[in-house]
Amino acid sequence: xxxxxxxxxxxxxxxxxxxxxxxxxxxxxxxxxxxxxxxxxxxxxxxxxxxxxxxxxxxxxxxxxxxxxxxxxxxxxxxxxxxxxxxxxxxxxxxxxxxxxxxxxxxxxxxxxxxxxxxxxxxxxxxxxxxxxxxxxxxxxxxxxxxxxxxxxxxxxxxxxxxxxxxxxxxxxxxxxxxxxxxxxxxxxxxxxxxxxxxxxxxxxxxxxxxxxxxxxxxxxxxxxxxxxxxxxxxxxxxxxxxxxxxxxxxxxxxxxxxxxxxxxxxxxxxxxxxxxxxxxxxxxxxx
Ligand code: GUN
Numbered sequence: 206x207x208x209x210x211x212x213x214x215x216x217x218x219x220x221x222x223x224x225x226x227x228x229x230x231x232x233x234x235x236x237x238x239x240x241x242x243x244x245x246x247x248x249x250x251x252x253x254x255x256x257x258x259x260x261x262x263x264x265x266x267x268x269x270x271x272x273x274x275x276x277x278x279x280x281x282x283x284x285x286x287x288x289x290x291x292x293x294x295x296x297x298x299x300x301x302x303x304x305x306x307x308x309x310x311x312x313x314x315x316x317x318x319x320x321x322x323x324x325x326x327x328x329x330x331x332x333x334x335x336x337x338x339x340x341x342x343x344x345x346x347x348x349x350x351x352x353x354x355x356x357x358x359x360x361x362x363x364x365x366x367x368x369x370x371x372x373x374x375x376x377x378x379x380x381x382x383x384x385x386x387x388x389x390x391x392x393x394x395x396x397x398x399x400x401x402x403x404x405x406x407x408x409x410x411x412x413x414x415x416x417x418x419x420x421x422x423x424x425x426x427x428x429x430x431x432x433x434x435x436x437x438x439x440x441x442x443x444x445x446x447x448x449x450x451x452x453x454x455x456x457x458x459x460x461x462x463x464x465x466x467x468x469x470x471x472x473x474x475x476x477x478x479x480x481x482x483x484x485x486x487x488x489x490x491x492x493x
Contacts, residue, residue, distance in 0.1 A: 207459070207460055207461075207462075207463075208432075208458070208459045208460070208461075208462040208463060208464055208465045209358065209463065209464040209465075210464075210465065210466075210467060211354050211357075211358050211433075211464050211465060211466045211467075211471060212470065213350070213354065213466055213467075213470055213471040213472055213473065213474045213475050214470045214474045216353070216354060216357070216474075216475060216478075217350075217474035217475045217477070217478040218474075218478075220353070220475070220478040220479070220481075220482060221262065221265070221266060221478050221481060223482075224266050224478070224481045224482050224485055225265070225266045225267050227485050228266055228267040228268055228485060229267060231485070231488065231489070232267070235492060237488065237492065238267070238268060238269050239268045239269070239298050239299070239484050239485050239487075239488035240268060240269035240270075240271060240296045240297045240298050240299070240484075240488075241259075241263050241268060241269070241270055241271070241297075241298070241299040241300075241301065241325065241480075241481075241484045242271040242272075242273065242291045242294075242297045242299065242300045242301070243256055243259055243260060243263075243270065243271070243272055243273070243301050243303065244273045244275065244284070244287065244288070244291075244300070244301065244302045244303065245272075245273070245274050245275070245303045246275045246276075246277060246279050246284060246302075246303070246306055246307060246310065247275075247276070247277035247306075247307055248277060249305075252303045255303065256272075256274075256303055258477060259301070259477055259480060260272055262477050262478075262481060263481060263484070266481050268481070268484060268485075269296065271291075271296075271297060273287060275287075277307055279310075280309075280310075281309065281310045281311060281314065281315070284302075284306075284310060284315060285314070285315065285318050288300065288302070288315065288318045288319055289318070291323070292318075292319065292320040292323065297323065298323060298484060298487045298488035298491055299323055299325035299480075299483065299484035299487045299488070300319050300320070300323045300324065300325065301325055301326055301480065302315055302316070302319070302326075304375075316328045316329055316330075317329060317330060321343075322487060322490060322491060323487055323491075324343055324487075325343060325346075325480055325483040325484050325487055326343075326345060326346065326480075326483075327342065327343040327344045327345040327346070327349075327379065327483070328345065328374065328375070332344075333374075333379070336379060336382050336383070337382055339386060343483050343486065343487060344379065344383065344483070345375060345376070345379045346475075346476045346477070346479035346480045346483060347375065347376050347380075347414075347435060347472065347475075347476045347479070348376055348379045348380035348383050349383070349475075349479045349482075349483075350472055350475025350476050350478065350479045351376075351380060351383075351412055351433045351435065351472055351475070352380075352383045352384070352387070353475065353479075354433065354466065354471075354472075354475065355384075355387075355410060355431060355433065356387075358431060358464040359409075359410055359431040359464070360431075362384070362387040362388065362389055362410075363387065363388040363389070364388065364389070364390070365389050365390070365409040365410050366389070366390045366392070366407060366408050366409050366410070367381075367384045367389040367390070367391050367392070367408060367409065367410035367411075367412065368391075368392045368394055368404055368405055368407075368408035368410070368411050368412070369381050369384070369391065369392070369393050369394065369412045369414065370394045370395070370398075370401070370405070370411070370412065370413045370414065370415050370420075370421065370452070371394075371395060371412075371413070371414030371415045371416070371435070372393055372395045373414065376414040376435055377393060377395075377412075377414050378393070380412050380414070381393045384410070384412075389410065392404060392408070395415075396415070401425070402422070402424075402425040405421065405425040405426060405427075406425055406426065406427055407427065408426075408427060408430055409427065409429075409430055409431065410430065410431050410432075410433070411426065411430055411431070411432045411433070411453075412433045412435065413432070413433070413434050413435060413436060413451070413452035413453050414435035414436065414452065415436065415452050416436060416438065416452065417436070417438070417452055418436070418438035418440050418450045418451075418452070419450060419451075419452075419453070419454040420436075420452045420453070420454075421434075421452055421453040421454065421458070422454050422457060422458075423454055423456070423457025423458040423459070423460060423461050423462075424457060424461075426458060426461045426462055427461075428461055429462070429463040430461070430462050430463060431462065431463055431464045431465075432453055432458055432462045432464070432465040432466065433466050433471070433472060434451035434452055434453040434455070434465070434466050434467075434468050434471055434472065435451075435452065435472050436450070436451040436452030436453070436468060437449055437451070437468060437469070437473060438450050438451070438452070449468055449469050450468055451466075451467075451468030451471070453465070453468075455467065455468070
């Protein structure tokens with residue numbers, strides 16, 4: 206192993222401590238406790254795990270957590286009604302509706318119904334537009350966590366060539382915007398990209414967010430690249446057990462990269478820590 210391991214778990218713990226300090230400060234100076242409302246529709250087990258973790262960490266940081274678990278048959282009208290109430294509630298500074306939603310609910314309508322000032326996911330078109338035009342805004346949590354780690358471990362970002370593999374609204378596209386804002390030269394690749402290996406071979410920074418286990422091979426990488434692996438893929442070990450792996454083939458990549466995030470313990474823990482940070486940011490902006 207030659208690459209430096211980017212310890213997202215430790216990084217996230219430090220960020221959560223900073224958030225908790227900020228929360229305590231807000232309570233002392235303004236008598237305000239930031240509040241995060243998390244809405245879960247249905248009983249998808251993976252979503253339940255994420256939501257539970259968000260709620261626990263919100264409380265540990267000293268914030269209020271408001272939880273809404275709705276049955277899977279909840280109508281879009283009822284969900285929009287709840288969001289309208291949360292938008293109007295002064296104790297709620299951040300609103301997160303866990304995705305994906307059931308097929309009978311239009312995701313875009315739900316996202317657009319959230320007050321952009323409370324949109325701690327940074328998914329509302331107003332916030333997406335602000336990010337794309339270089340304005341201060343609430344930024345999606347996963348790419349925000351990736352950028353924090355790149356700033357710490359990726360050296361001077363200006364002028365570096367970053368290849369983002371994946372073009373989702375949640376990670377790939379906002380990641381590209383954030384790297385542009387850092388003066389990187391950014392290429393967004395995806396499942397239809399031709400000759401991905403030689404593209405990746407020219408990258409100083411690789412962010413993999415394709416959702417395919419071990420997709421990016423170590424031999425594709427340029428020596429000394431910084432590698433951020435957003436993938437969380439559960440694979441069968443063949444002995445009734447499963448294991449979490451990333452989108453990057455860690456075992457081959459670690460000997461070529463200069464720094465790399467492990468899976469688990471890399472990007473994953475940063476996402477919720479950034480959600481807490483966004484909730485405090487949203488709260489502060491609502492004070493003024
Ligand atoms: N589902 C998977 N990731 C996310 C996320 O970052 N935010 C929300 N709201 N749902 C998700």
